[in-house]
Amino acid sequence: MQANEKKHHTLADHFNADEARVDWHDKTLWFVRTKRDRLTHDLLEWEELRDTASQIKSHVLSNLSQYLEEFEQKASANGVVVHWAADAEEHNNIVFNLLKKQGIDRMVKSKSMLTEECHLNDYLAKQGIEVIDSDLGERIVQLAKEMPSHIVLPCIHKKKEEIGDLFHEHLGTEAGVSDPQILTETARQHLRDVFITRKAALTGVNFAIAETGEMVICTNEGNADMGAHLSNIHIASMGIEKIIPKRAHLGVFLRLLTRSATGQPITTYSSHFKKPRKGQEMHVILVDNGRSRQLGRTNFRNSLKCIRCGACMNTCPVYRRSGGHSYHNAVSGPIGSILAPNLDMKEFSDLPFASTLCGSCSNVCPVKIDIHDQLYKWRQELVKAGYTDKKKTVAMKLMAATLSSPTKFKLAGKLGRLTLKYAPFTVNNGLNPWYKGREMPAPPKESFSEWYANRGKDKKI
Amino acid sequence: MEVALFVPCYVDQFYPGAARATLELLEKLGVTVRYPEGQTCCGQPMANSGYEHLAGGCNENFVERFSGYDYIISPSGSCVLHLKEHLHSEKHPVQGEEIRHRIFELTEFLTDILKVEELDARFPHKVGVHQSCHGQRGLKLSQMSELTAPAFSKPGKLLHLVKDIELVELDRIDECCGFGGTFCVAEEAVSVKMGKDRVADHLRHGAEYITGADMSCLMHMEGILRRNKSNTKVIHIAEILNSH
Ligand code: SF4
Numbered sequence: 001m002q003a004n005e006k007k008h009h010t011l012a013d014h015f016n017a018d019e020a021r022v023d024w025h026d027k028t029l030w031f032v033r034t035k036r037d038r039l040t041h042d043l044l045e046w047e048e049l050r051d052t053a054s055q056i057k058s059h060v061l062s063n064l065s066q067y068l069e070e071f072e073q074k075a076s077a078n079g080v081v082v083h084w085a086a087d088a089e090e091h092n093n094i095v096f097n098l099l100k101k102q103g104i105d106r107m108v109k110s111k112s113m114l115t116e117e118c119h120l121n122d123y124l125a126k127q128g129i130e131v132i133d134s135d136l137g138e139r140i141v142q143l144a145k146e147m148p149s150h151i152v153l154p155c156i157h158k159k160k161e162e163i164g165d166l167f168h169e170h171l172g173t174e175a176g177v178s179d180p181q182i183l184t185e186t187a188r189q190h191l192r193d194v195f196i197t198r199k200a201a202l203t204g205v206n207f208a209i210a211e212t213g214e215m216v217i218c219t220n221e222g223n224a225d226m227g228a229h230l231s232n233i234h235i236a237s238m239g240i241e242k243i244i245p246k247r248a249h250l251g252v253f254l255r256l257l258t259r260s261a262t263g264q265p266i267t268t269y270s271s272h273f274k275k276p277r278k279g280q281e282m283h284v285i286l287v288d289n290g291r292s293r294q295l296g297r298t299n300f301r302n303s304l305k306c307i308r309c310g311a312c313m314n315t316c317p318v319y320r321r322s323g324g325h326s327y328h329n330a331v332s333g334p335i336g337s338i339l340a341p342n343l344d345m346k347e348f349s350d351l352p353f354a355s356t357l358c359g360s361c362s363n364v365c366p367v368k369i370d371i372h373d374q375l376y377k378w379r380q381e382l383v384k385a386g387y388t389d390k391k392k393t394v395a396m397k398l399m400a401a402t403l404s405s406p407t408k409f410k411l412a413g414k415l416g417r418l419t420l421k422y423a424p425f426t427v428n429n430g431l432n433p434w435y436k437g438r439e440m441p442a443p444p445k446e447s448f449s450e451w452y453a454n455r456g457k458d459k460k461i
Numbered sequence: 462m463e464v465a466l467f468v469p470c471y472v473d474q475f476y477p478g479a480a481r482a483t484l485e486l487l488e489k490l491g492v493t494v495r496y497p498e499g500q501t502c503c504g505q506p507m508a509n510s511g512y513e514h515l516a517g518g519c520n521e522n523f524v525e526r527f528s529g530y531d532y533i534i535s536p537s538g539s540c541v542l543h544l545k546e547h548l549h550s551e552k553h554p555v556q557g558e559e560i561r562h563r564i565f566e567l568t569e570f571l572t573d574i575l576k577v578e579e580l581d582a583r584f585p586h587k588v589g590v591h592q593s594c595h596g597q598r599g600l601k602l603s604q605m606s607e608l609t610a611p612a613f614s615k616p617g618k619l620l621h622l623v624k625d626i627e628l629v630e631l632d633r634i635d636e637c638c639g640f641g642g643t644f645c646v647a648e649e650a651v652s653v654k655m656g657k658d659r660v661a662d663h664l665r666h667g668a669e670y671i672t673g674a675d676m677s678c679l680m681h682m683e684g685i686l687r688r689n690k691s692n693t694k695v696i697h698i699a700e701i702l703n704s705h
Binding site: 026041317318355356357358359360376379380382383388392393397400404405409434436437438439441443444451 | 470480481501506507515517594599609680683
C-alpha cells in the first residue's frame with residue numbers, strides 16, 4: 001500500500017463513495033448515541049458519576065505500580081498465575097507457550113481489544129493455532145477477514161444482508177437469508193459446538209480489582225463465561241491500566257459503562273473471575289505495550305483512563321461518516337486517535353488531524369478524558385517531531401509571516417478576496433478540495449477594514 | 462465603556478456585513494467601539510494545524526493592538542476560544558494574560574456583561590440556529606446535548622428578543638457542521654458530507670435562514686447551499702440582532 005492510501009482522509013474518501021451507506025452508518029450509530037442520551041439524562045447523578053470515575057482513575061494512574069503489585073499478590077494467592085508482558089510480542093509468546101505446554105492447537109476467544117492491538121490471531125495462526133472469536137460481532141468480522149471497526153460493535157459497518165452472505169459461505173445458511181433471528185440462531189449453534197470442543201479460552205478483562213485479585217468481564221452474550229467455564233485453561237489478557245483499587249469502586253464503573261456504550265442500564269453479564277475451578281488453570285497476562293510510555297507523557301496520560309465504552313465513536317460526527325476502518329488501527333475513532341500515535345508516531349500521524357475538534361467526544365466520555373484537547377496537543381507534537389508534510393510547513397511559515405505583519409496581511413487580503421486562495425484554512429491544499437462540493441463565498445466589493453476607513457468622519461474615532 | 466472590535470481575518474475579507482452589524486449593534490447599545498488598526502488574525506489556523514509554535518508573531522501583533530481596552534469583542538466564538546486558551550506574549554506577558562480575560566464573543570458579551578433584556582430588532586423569517594462547536598462546547602454559549610444538565614442558550618435568549626422571528630427545531634441540535642479549519646480541505650469528503658447533513662436538517666424543518674455566532678461554519682454551509690442552488694441563506698447572528 002502506498003503511504004497516502006493508508007491515511008485517514010484517503011480511506012474516508014473511499015468510504016464516502018457510497019453516500020447511502022454513509023447515511024446508514026451515521027444513522028445506526030446516532031441511534032446508539034440517542035439511546036445513551038435517554039438513559040444518562042434520566043440519572044440526576046450522571047455527571048457526578050463521571051467525575052467520581054475520572055478521579056478514581058486519576059488515583060490509579062498515580063499509584064499504578066503499587067496497585068499492580070497488590071493485584072499480583074492477591075491474584076497469585078487465589079491460585080491465578082500472573083504473567084507480565086512488556087509488549088505485544090511478549091504477550092503473544094506467553095499465550096503460545098501456555099497452549100503449547102498443554103498441546104492445544106484450537107482456542108476460543110471472547111472479545112478483547114487488547115489481543116487485536118497485539119495482532120494475536122495472526123500470530124497464533126502462523127504457529128498453527130486456530131482461534132475462533134466467540135463474540136458474535138467479532139466472529140462476523142473474523143469470517144470476513146477484517147478488523148473490528150468499532151470497539152464495542154465490531155461489525156457495525158456490515159449490513160445484515162452482507163452478514164447473511166458470509167453465513168451462507170461459511171456456516172451453511174441458505175443463500176439470501178438475512179433474518180437476524182435465523183442468523184443469530186445459526187451462530188449460536190456454531191459457537192456452542194466451539195465452546196464444547198475447545199480446551200483453552202482467552203478473554204479480555206474490563207476491570208481488575210487490586211483489593212481482591214479478581215477480574216470482572218462484561219459481555220452481553222455470556223460468551224466469556226461459556227468459553228472460560230468449559231475450558232481447562234483460561235487466559236485473561238489485560239492492559240495494565242484496567243486496575244481499580246477496590247470492589248466498592250466497581251459499581252461506579254458498571255453503571256457508567258453500558259449506559260455510555262449502548263444505552264443499557266447494565267451489561268447482561270458482569271462476571272467475576274477470582275480463582276480457577278478444581279483442575280483448571282487460570283492465567284492473567286498484564287500487558288504494557290506502550291502504556292507506561294503514555295503514562296509518562298503528561299499531556300496524554302489521561303487517555304489511559306479509557307474503559308473502552310465506545311461512546312466517543314458513536315458521537316463522533318467524523319467517525320460516523322468515515323467508518324472505523326479509516327483509522328487503520330485496532331482502536332478507532334477519537335480515542336484511537338489519541339492512543340495510536342503513542343504506539344507509532346509516523347504511522348498514525350494522520351489520526352489527530354481526522355477531527356474537527358468539536359469536543360463532543362470529551363462530553364460523552366464516562367471517565368472525562370479531555371479527548372479533543374489531546375488531539376490538539378498531538379498535532380503540536382507530531383509537527384514538532386517532523387511527521388507532517390514538509391510542504392505544509394513551508395506554507396505555514398509563509399502564513400505566519402503574513403499574519404504577523406499588518407502590511408503584508410492587507411496585501412494578501414486584497415489578492416485573497418478575489419480567489420479565496422489565501423484564505424487561511426485552504427493553506428497548502430489549494431482551492432480544489434473546497435470547490436469540489438462547495439461554492440466559494442461571493443467576494444464583497446470592499447472588506448470591513450476598507451469600509452471602516454471610509455466611514456463618515458463623524459462616526460470615526 | 463470602551464471596547465475594541467476584533468474582526469477575524471476571513472470575516473474582514475469575505476463577510477464585512479457581519480462585522481458591520483456587530484459594530485452597529487454595539488454602538489446602538491451605547492458602547493464606544495474602537496477598531497484597532499493593523500489587526501490580523503487570532504493565530505488559530507496555524508495552531509489547529511499543529512503549528513502553534515509559529516503563532517508567536519501573530520500573538521505579539523494581537524497583544525500590541527488590543528491592550529488597554531475594557532473589553533475585546535469578536536463576532537466569532539472559535540477565534541475567541543482560541544485566544545482565551547492560547548494567547549500569550551513573550552514581550553508583554555501581563556497584557557497577554559489580561560486580554561485572555563477581557564475577550565468576549567459577541568453573544569456572551571451581550572447576555573453576560575451588557576445583560577441585554579430587550580432589542581429593537583425585527584426579523585420576520587423562519588430561522589435555524591447552528592450551534593458552532595467552539596462557541597458552544599468551548600465557550601459554553603449553550604448547554605450541550607451530551608450532558609445531564611439544565612438547558613440554556615445565550616444566542617437563543619437573544620434571538621427570542623427579536624420580533625416576528627420563528628426559530629425552527631432541528632433533529633440534531635448541536636452536531637458539528639464539519640468545517641473544522643483546515644479539516645475542511647484536508648478531509649474534504651467527510652467535511653462536505655457533514656455540512657450536507659447539517660444543512661439538510663435545517664432545510665427539512667423549513668429554515669429560510671441558518672444563523673450562528675461563527676461565520677466560518679456559516680461560510681462552509683453557505684458553500685453547500687449555493688452549490689445546491691438552495692434559496693436558504695446564511696446570516697450571522699449579529700445581522701439578525703441588528704435588523705429592523
Ligand atoms: S475515551 Fe471515553 S468515551 Fe471513548 S471509549 Fe474510552 S471511555 Fe469510552
